[in-house]
Amino acid sequence: MPNVRFLPIDRSVHVRPGTSLLDAARRARVNIPTRCGGQASCFMCKVQVESGPVSEPNNKELSKMGELHLTGTRLACQAKVSESDVVIELPESPLKLAVRKLLAEQQEGKEGDNI
C-alpha cells in the first residue's frame, strides 16, 4: 500500500490506492478543515502535492480550481492516492498566518524606526 506523508507535521499513513487525500489525512489524524463534507464546494481542503502522483482532477475539482492543479494545488477531498507514495504539504493555518504577518509588520516598523 502506498504511503502518504503529510508535511510539515511529518505524519505518514499507508492507505489503499483510490483513497482520497482527505480520508488519508483523517486516518493519519491530520486535521484538514472542511465545511462541505468532501463535496468540492467549500474550497477549504486545499493542499499542495509536493511529490508523487495522485489522480487527475475530476470535473468538480476542475470547475472549482481551474488551472490551479497545474501548480500542484489540489482539493484533498477529490484527489486520490495512486499506486505510489506521495508527499503532501499542508497549508499554514489562517491564525498562524495572521500572527506571522502581524509579527513581520511589527518587525518592519521597528526597523523603520532605526533609520
Ligand code: FES
Ligand atoms: S472538503 Fe470542501 S472542497 Fe474539499
